[in-house]
Amino acid sequence: MATSKITFIKDIDPVNSDFTIKVKVLKLWTLNSKFNENEKYSIEMILLDEQGSLIQANVFQNLFYKFEKSLREGSVYEFTTLSVAKHNPHPKSTIFSDLPNKITFIRETELKESLNFPKNVFGLSFVDFQKINSKVIPTQRSVDVIGVVVSRTTIIPSQKKDKQRIHLELKNLDGVLLKVTLWGHFANKVSDYLDTHNTDDCVVIIVQFAKINDYRGNIGVASYYDVTTVFINTDIDEIKQFREKLAKDNESSQLSGTISLIRTKHVSLNDDFLKNNEVKTIYKSKEPVQVEEFIIVGTIIGIRQDKPWCYQSCPDCHVKAVEIPDCNEDVKLSLLKFLSQGFFF
Template identity: 25%
Template sequence: MENRLQMEVAKVSMLNDLDTFSNNYSIRVKIVSMSKKMVNDNKNEIYCLDMIFMDEMGTMIQASCLHKMLGKFKDLLQLDECLLITKPSLAANKSSAKYTKRNDKISLYFYTSVEKCLDWSGPKYRFNFVNLKDVVKNKIEVNTVIGILDWLCGVCFNLEDTSKKDVSKGKGLNLRVKDLEGQKCPVTLWDGFAIDMFAYMNDKKRKKYVVILCHFGMVNLYKGKRGVANGFELSRLFIDTDIEEISSFRKRYVEKISSSSSSNEHVGSNVISSVEDEFLNNLDFMLIGFLGTISTTKKVLVLGTITAICTDKLWYYNVCNHCKSGVEERFVTKENADGSFNVDHAKSLLKHEQSESLDVPDSYSLSTPVDLMKD
């Protein structure tokens, strides 16, 4: 009995050793991601089950099972399940998005057999960290699938309604995250990911510092800004899950802000309705009188109210409300519209660049609010 088991173990191949010219082998894998493709005419019927397999060495490969084989395997094909698969098919990966470094994929077909694996010795997860700075600084191309990002969620905006290419409706959620180095990056989550994240952020029992991991995320360009989004297929989102990577990140972040002189009890993950609210509720604001206490080079926002204009100083001038060009007041002589020889002296504003006069109503005076620009 022991010799037979040893022979079976010897037959198991690692994913890096697979040969496309043969299917007479077995693999021991864990399903680390899963996505269902539904039939267009029947949203309750699965057309294909897409997966990502990981072997005990941490190597990953895309896999699929068509609807005609799901009846045979569906009870075994579960997320995070460990399986022993014999005689799968290996072919070129023609998927539009490549979620692993391999150019081939595994398919389960009629001669394939699948059973639960009870002696898994591989890792629970395999995360390859990517720096946020590489995403923001254009070091990773748009639409590139990336392994994992480890973030603290700083700001979560409102859930939004979206329209898809197939005219169906969806949900979108914008986040602003940062890593341990303080690098910030916009993140966009779609559909189920957006709904789950928004619900968690509004849960009164959630943790103060919300840490998320996006497995198989994608670099994107959204509203002119480089960031990250979940893919519509095989991405996986971990929100404050009890795994070592998240626990370690939160511990290091808390230690860092605790040792920083700028830390305070208000720091944490926030839910706000809009970018304008974020600006008005920014906890980094300080009174003008305290600007001299800043000891490090940084950008600051000064929010104040204009209470008076010193018109005897040379640092200001009037500008056009539309084009912002500098203007000056002049009295001009205009002929009457009736063609008579009488003339009218009217007040006008003259642009500096185009020398184009702008008529000013009789009620205009220097007390009228105007736009100002520094010279």
């Protein structure tokens, strides 16, 4: 591949595919097919240029043979001849870049590795805690946050390693608190650090590419699979600058290294299911007709062998699709009204 003039990410022209970018593969992961969970559908990437700009990129399955073995997270490449189009993510997808476009590798795309890239560029763009807490930022948009750890839980265990978690509270320079949940190996990383280091000094944490959580009105952020990056008291410019501002703050003395422990009550899945939900008989569950969460207790008296062990449902909201038999319009309307209440048998 001949040496070409490098185009920065913010200067990419979507109409022209004949350009060269020099970028670091900041994050790399795969998406599986929605039809076959064991089949890879695409390679997804977050690319970072020397100016700190980010853009999402992907390689579809038909070109795995050309790029899959060459691409490595953390490596720097020059890419030439790429397709650029407007990014139209699924409503449930997470967006990792402010740019409206996304790059797709095509058959004509070429790459070569490069070694000359600044080490202190991470593409961090911090979001104010108050904007997250006040629900100003869409939950679809990933965020970068930085703050001092003021409280924590112990590791909340799970039989699956990626389901264990730790809850933290971070405080920013304005004194605003933010709830943070870290899952899997991120939880272990932070817990191990806090358990093995002297925290008399403030522990500053950055969570990059965090997912906003709005669970029953409680706002916070959480790690997002392996896409997230967590920095703990590392020697990078962003943490140095945060510490310098913290030292100059008149209230910085209140932000001591003391981290309070949040007490948690570990509840087993069995207890959570049985103790936190009302139990009803089948008869009592029919009235009144309203949306509720409860457990139905009954005895299985037989299993129909003529029905499959699955049913059709909407892939987005997971509501069961029910075929209405031939009947008059009044019956259909009554049945639809009944089904809209969430009663499916």
